[in-house]
Amino acid sequence: MSQSRKMTCHIHLKKGVLDPQGVTIKQALENLGYDDVLEVRSSKVFTLTFREDTDGDLTLRAQEICRKLLANPVIEQFTVEEG
Amino acid sequence: MSQSRKMTCHIHLKKGVLDPQGVTIKQALENLGYDDVLEVRSSKVFTLTFREDTDGDLTLRAQEICRKLLANPVIEQFTVEEG
Numbered sequence: 496m497s498q499s500r501k502m503t504c505h506i507h508l509k510k511g512v513l514d515p516q517g518v519t520i521k522q523a524l525e526n527l528g529y530d531d532v533l534e535v536r537s538s539k540v541f542t543l544t545f546r547e548d549t550d551g552d553l554t555l556r557a558q559e560i561c562r563k564l565l566a567n568p569v570i571e572q573f574t575v576e577e578g
Numbered sequence: 579m580s581q582s583r584k585m586t587c588h589i590h591l592k593k594g595v596l597d598p599q600g601v602t603i604k605q606a607l608e609n610l611g612y613d614d615v616l617e618v619r620s621s622k623v624f625t626l627t628f629r630e631d632t633d634g635d636l637t638l639r640a641q642e643i644c645r646k647l648l649a650n651p652v653i654e655q656f657t658v659e660e661g
Binding site for chain 1: 588590600603606607610612614615616617618619620621622623624625626627628629632639643646647648
């Protein structure tokens with residue numbers, strides 16, 4: 496049961512949006528000799544632990560939290576999953 | 579085939595390590611009225627796209643990249659998966 500009280504929010508940049516962190520890591524990898532890496536994309540994950548007695552659909556609640564706080568709708572997309 | 583040329587690296591803080599970003603988000607959620615969230619933990623995901631003709635085991639290669647560049651072994655752990 497406690498497993499189902501956790502929600503995982505994945506936040507990633509929309510396709511086509513420049514990912515400066517990814518570009519920097521790709522360059523660092525090249526400098527380290529990893530020239531077989533073509534692209535690096537970064538994203539963020541937030542795991543929310545809800546109270547056991549939280550009412551309502553946790554997926555909807557987590558999506559609302561992503562929209563209101565975690566994701567920047569201009570450049571980011573999000574997905575939400577249980578656990 | 580091109581699917582198998584991507585590796586996803588999940589980097590998360592070790593258990594017990596303070597997550598300032600998570601704490602800040604939890605406080606912000608409280609201020610927004612979401613007092614049913616007990617804890618927020620943040621983590622990072624990097625998707626590496628390898629050249630089609632990369633030799634060797636990509637999982638091992640991605641793990642090496644995590645150890646050498648992406649993860650801080652003192653406070654972070656990582657997992658690697660295909661795709």
